[in-house]
Amino acid sequence: MIAIVDYGVGNLFSLASSVRSLGAEVRVTRSAEDLRAADHILLPGVGAFADAMDKLRATGLVPVLREQAAVTPLLGICLGMQLLFDRSSEYGDHAGLGLIPGRVCPLADDLADPALKVPHIGWNALHITPGRADDPLFRYVKDGEYVYYVHSYYAKHCAESTLATSDYSIPVTGAVRRGLVYGTQFHPEKSGDTGLRLLRAFAEL
Secondary structure, three states: OEEEEOOOOOOHHHHHHHHHOOOOOEEEEOOHHHHHHOOEEEEOOOOOHHHHHHHHHHHOOHHHHHHHOOOOOEEEEOHHHHOOEEEEOOOOOEEOOOOEEEEEEEOOOOOOOOOOOOOEEEEEEOEEOOOOOOOHHHOOOOOOOEEEEEEOEEEEOOHHHEEEEEEOOOEEEEEEEEOOEEEEOOOHHHOHHHHHHHHHHHHOO
């Protein structure tokens, strides 16, 4: 069973539909019991970091997620990936879940080409970090395949955990891993067949 954390942030329908299309049992939930029973956990998210963390704390699931992250494969998607990190600089300084070392920072401040638009919206090639192509998340995905991004902030100071990047005048952190905790800044559920293959690989972990 794959549990999708429902904490009032994001469109869960497309993600649940994508996972169900793989033949997996899906439970959209805010139940601690469901998360402890799950074989895999998905943490989605759109919007602002601080608001999302407040809503996640309000569910009472933060301790459960930290507990399960040690024993159950967990995938954070877009803002859900950003919540995995130590802190974010989005509209202040805010603590995250602390499951992956690093910080979420404004993309606009670091772009080498200031003419590029922020938010970064669109399809970009995924460049797998040298030495990480054998990670099981990429079992069905090859270097250079395109994935879909929508974001204004990105993860920094996380080189040890970075599985893949995409170029947006700078290398933008695209996928990360620490132990059983994974994250993708892009949206697998909006990334066509490539995204479905990545979700399939995650479901097989």
